[in-house]
Amino acid sequence: MGKTDKAVLDVLLDRYGRTFAKEAGIKLADQPKPLYQLLVLALLLSARISAEVAVAAAKELFKAGYSTPRAMREASWQDRVDALGRGHYRRYDERTSTMLSKAAELLLDRWKGDLRRLRDEAGGDARRITELLMEFPGIGPTGADIFLREVQAVWPQVAPHLDKRVLDGAEKLGLPRQERPLARLAHSNDELARLSAALVRVSRSKKTVDEVMAAAH
CATH class of the missing domain: 1.10.340.30 (Hypothetical protein; domain 2)
Known part of the structure; x- marks a missing residue:
């Protein structure tokens, strides 16, 4: 993982890495x-x-x-x-x-x-x-x-599951748009679920993309 990817990932997980399940x-x-x-x-x-x-x-x-x-x-x-x-x-x-x-x-x-x-x-x-x-x-x-x-996060059998919306969010932040390379950025399946939720939020909002990029650089 490059320095930039790590900085983006840290900001992303810190600010938006709550799963929807946890929110509910x-x-x-x-x-x-x-x-x-x-x-x-x-x-x-x-x-x-x-x-x-x-x-x-x-x-x-x-x-x-x-x-x-x-x-x-x-x-x-x-x-x-x-x-x-x-x-x-x-x-x-x-x-x-x-x-x-x-x-x-x-x-x-x-x-x-x-x-x-x-x-x-x-x-x-x-x-x-x-x-x-x-x-x-x-x-x-x-x-x-x-x-x-x-x-x-709790069914390792299905991980990694990174659908189009997640990959779209990754692309907007300059992170890998392929499932396996993107999944390798996460340290656990729990973190992978958090990363997925964060990238879904990013995919919906240009303001969120700008905020993450500004904070990571």
Whole structure:
């Protein structure tokens, strides 16, 4: 790693290296409950809505006690709508309430509420995991990427997972735009997930790019 790359990386991780899971109050671990919470967050982040609103809506759902697929399924449709509304997730609240219920149902019926079973069914293969994730209502290619970007902190099988948005952010900062060279800049899978989240933020904002570059030089 060159001096410039290291300086950019240090600023990037220091200022923007919080995973979206951490922002939503999820203590990510290879356990059924936090993995399910991450799935909910990925579903919410998939909509054309700001990341801040999606994170706030996830927090409201979890605060209301809907942190497991069983609790999510057993909540009334209106209760879920109300929790989403408290997070200002209003444009998509009704449709999303239905999708959350159906996704919880699928997870319980097919994988006994445990996403580790989905991973094992896929043999730990990231491409197959993506296909299975996209069977959940509300999770398309974008949602699957979000989930894998964050879960690589605790699922070494899928690391490195650096999708187009992450690589776009890297390019804007003059960092490697190829997955493997970029992944080598991180010292652990946890740092890789933090780097991914930071680069997603960079990819969305020229102001953030300018700020990181100015601070690194």
